[in-house]
Amino acid sequence: MEHSPPIFHVLMILVLWTVVTAAFVGTAEGHRHNRRGSSETELEAFQYAAAGAGGCRAHVASLTDFGGVGDGVTSNTAAFAAAVSNLSKVACDGGAMLVVPAGRWLTGPFNLTNHFTLFLDHDAVILATQDINEWPIIDPLPSYGRGRDAAGGRYSNLIMGDNLTDVVITGNNGTIDGQGETWWKMFRNKELNYTRGYLIEFMYCIQVMISNITLVNSPSWNVHPVYSSQVIVSGITILAPVNSPNTDGINPDSSSNVRIEDCYIVSGDDCIAIKSGWDEYGIAFNMPSKHIVIRRLTCISPTSAVIALGSEMSGGIQDVRAEDITAINSESGVRIKTTIGRGAYVKDIFVRGMNLHTMKWVFWMTGNYGQHPDDNFDPKAIPMVQDISYSNVVAENVTMAAKLEGIPGAPFTGICIYNVTAEVVKSKKPIWNCTDVEGVSSHVTPTPCAQIPESPDRVTHCPFPEDDLPVDCVGLEECSFRRTKP
Numbered sequence: 001m002e003h004s005p006p007i008f009h010v011l012m013i014l015v016l017w018t019v020v021t022a023a024f025v026g027t028a029e030g031h032r033h034n035r036r037g038s039s040e041t042e043l044e045a046f047q048y049a050a051a052g053a054g055g056c057r058a059h060v061a062s063l064t065d066f067g068g069v070g071d072g073v074t075s076n077t078a079a080f081a082a083a084v085s086n087l088s089k090v091a092c093d094g095g096a097m098l099v100v101p102a103g104r105w106l107t108g109p110f111n112l113t114n115h116f117t118l119f120l121d122h123d124a125v126i127l128a129t130q131d132i133n134e135w136p137i138i139d140p141l142p143s144y145g146r147g148r149d150a151a152g153g154r155y156s157n158l159i160m161g162d163n164l165t166d167v168v169i170t171g172n173n174g175t176i177d178g179q180g181e182t183w184w185k186m187f188r189n190k191e192l193n194y195t196r197g198y199l200i201e202f203m204y205c206i207q208v209m210i211s212n213i214t215l216v217n218s219p220s221w222n223v224h225p226v227y228s229s230q231v232i233v234s235g236i237t238i239l240a241p242v243n244s245p246n247t248d249g250i251n252p253d254s255s256s257n258v259r260i261e262d263c264y265i266v267s268g269d270d271c272i273a274i275k276s277g278w279d280e281y282g283i284a285f286n287m288p289s290k291h292i293v294i295r296r297l298t299c300i301s302p303t304s305a306v307i308a309l310g311s312e313m314s315g316g317i318q319d320v321r322a323e324d325i326t327a328i329n330s331e332s333g334v335r336i337k338t339t340i341g342r343g344a345y346v347k348d349i350f351v352r353g354m355n356l357h358t359m360k361w362v363f364w365m366t367g368n369y370g371q372h373p374d375d376n377f378d379p380k381a382i383p384m385v386q387d388i389s390y391s392n393v394v395a396e397n398v399t400m401a402a403k404l405e406g407i408p409g410a411p412f413t414g415i416c417i418y419n420v421t422a423e424v425v426k427s428k429k430p431i432w433n434c435t436d437v438e439g440v441s442s443h444v445t446p447t448p449c450a451q452i453p454e455s456p457d458r459v460t461h462c463p464f465p466e467d468d469l470p471v472d473c474v475g476l477e478e479c480s481f482r483r484t485k486p
């Protein structure tokens, strides 16, 4: 391809499912030249998985082609912007992949483009700049009405996709380092005038995939798909100090058809938090989070939940399926948090298979979470929580089995708990503390509270949908390309 830099020549794309193809991309000239001119020893191979129709890209370039310098000191903000702008021109010509090679690439925030892959080589580290002046202020999310840390706008996210189709961030487990320490400090000292940026945000995007990378020390949330659909997050590692403020792992927000699998998260806040807007702003925006699958998640989060639903849920949360969840030293398993003024609903939540070790609560629901964007919330906007299923849970070394606290006059209903064993140690408080909740249980130890009584017919399961969601059917293609070594 004409604009392909000499050191990058895409050779092939292989293995689409079981069909092995050797489709050459780029111009035939380029390939023939490359294949004749390069010996195997001069080649570096890259492999990555990509979702669905997009995935493997026709054009490949390196950040160094755009003046990038990976010395950890030089700013690459302009290089990223130039690369994305340049590669956006081939979006409709098979799309492009930008390779970030080994090195430490300091940068301010940058935006992605359509039909685009950001590929982080194994020893590549994208380092977020700590120069606060490099972070533009962007509008608050319409479903929140304001920033969460402060009223008004918010700092840009480090890596942002806005109104895009078919975007991938992947690599050979390269790293994106938010260098959040300075932000946490400013946040704790109440020095910030705007809300901290997130490490990765996709807003109004469809067909997003994030895989095989490591995210460390985000200033705030790590991965935030918002107003988006068809999102896959697979095989990523997220690490932040367990006392860092609001370093949530993955937060699907007013998004649907989201699949999160094989992730390992250590964080200072919820490992996963599903949200959909805040009080009157979220009610007006009215965009739910629904059809969300979470499987094979491992979480460590001593002061927060493994999976939280809410507290911002004013567009509604429906059809969440969590399976095969492991947690060590976390505050609670799947936690529902809401409050009067949020409106909407949390319903059809299915959890099956949790292995928990060292927890404060196995089950926790909170109907009076508080925290409003302003005083204009509607006190008649009562959230509805119903049809929540938990089954096959083993929990060791827990302080309390459950604190289930609904809303007086608007109880949380349809709670089903089946096949749960919690080893409660050293509890000073009641093992089960239930108010304003209704449901059934079966095969649960220790014996649940009176509001969740043993079902008379000893139910043998709680509901869990057996159908596939559309996002379950998105296959991963193996893409590979090779380049001649510089």
Ligand SMILES: *[C@@H]1O[C@H](CO)[C@@H](O)[C@H](O)[C@H]1NC(C)=O
Residues within 6 Å of the ligand: 003, 005, 061, 065, 066, 086, 089
């Ligand atoms: C950017 O794209 C144009 C073609 O659209 C190409 O001519 C040019 O070489 C590219 N720049 C770089 C640095 O690759």
Ligand SMILES: *[C@@H]1O[C@H](CO)[C@@H](O)[C@H](O)[C@H]1NC(C)=O
Residues within 6 Å of the ligand: 047, 048, 049, 122, 170, 171, 172, 173, 211, 212
């Ligand atoms: C993930 O990265 C590793 C190297 O760290 C590589 O061997 C593997 O093929 C990658 N997997 C996917 C699914 O891209």
Ligand SMILES: *[C@@H]1O[C@H](CO)[C@@H](O)[C@H](O)[C@H]1NC(C)=O
Residues within 6 Å of the ligand: 109, 110, 111, 136, 138, 139, 156, 160, 162
């Ligand atoms: C990224 O795009 C958003 C929305 O289009 C814009 O507000 C922001 O300034 C852009 N950021 C950068 C670094 O260009």
Ligand SMILES: *[C@@H]1O[C@H](CO)[C@@H](O)[C@H](O)[C@H]1NC(C)=O
Residues within 6 Å of the ligand: 162, 163, 204
């Ligand atoms: C993105 O899409 C939303 C909803 O369709 C629209 O309101 C907004 O103006 C778009 N933003 C940009 C930068 O195109």
Ligand SMILES: *[C@@H]1O[C@H](CO)[C@@H](O)[C@H](O)[C@H]1NC(C)=O
Residues within 6 Å of the ligand: 173, 213, 214, 235, 237
């Ligand atoms: C990716 O790197 C992280 C951090 O070094 C490591 O914990 C994780 O196991 C690696 N993942 C893979 C798939 O190699």
Ligand SMILES: *[C@@H]1O[C@H](CO)[C@@H](O)[C@H](O)[C@H]1NC(C)=O
Residues within 6 Å of the ligand: 132, 186, 191, 192, 193
């Ligand atoms: C916040 O605003 C005040 C007053 O304008 C200013 O002195 C301070 O530097 C700002 N803080 C940050 C972190 O930008």
Ligand SMILES: *[C@@H]1O[C@H](CO)[C@@H](O)[C@H](O)[C@H]1NC(C)=O
Residues within 6 Å of the ligand: 358, 359, 397, 399
């Ligand atoms: C059990 O949990 C307590 C905290 O409640 C913790 O201090 C202790 O280390 C845990 N024990 C084991 C064996 O993990």
Ligand SMILES: *[C@@H]1O[C@H](CO)[C@@H](O)[C@H](O)[C@H]1NC(C)=O
Residues within 6 Å of the ligand: 353, 354, 391, 392, 393, 394, 419
């Ligand atoms: C009960 O839960 C355990 C632990 O998840 C699981 O191994 C077992 O198969 C479940 N039993 C039934 C009858 O579902």
Ligand SMILES: *[C@@H]1O[C@H](CO)[C@@H](O)[C@H](O)[C@H]1NC(C)=O
Residues within 6 Å of the ligand: 404, 405, 429, 430, 433, 434, 435
């Ligand atoms: C049970 O929880 C309620 C709040 O839901 C709290 O007010 C009460 O003190 C708790 N009971 C005990 C005995 O801790």
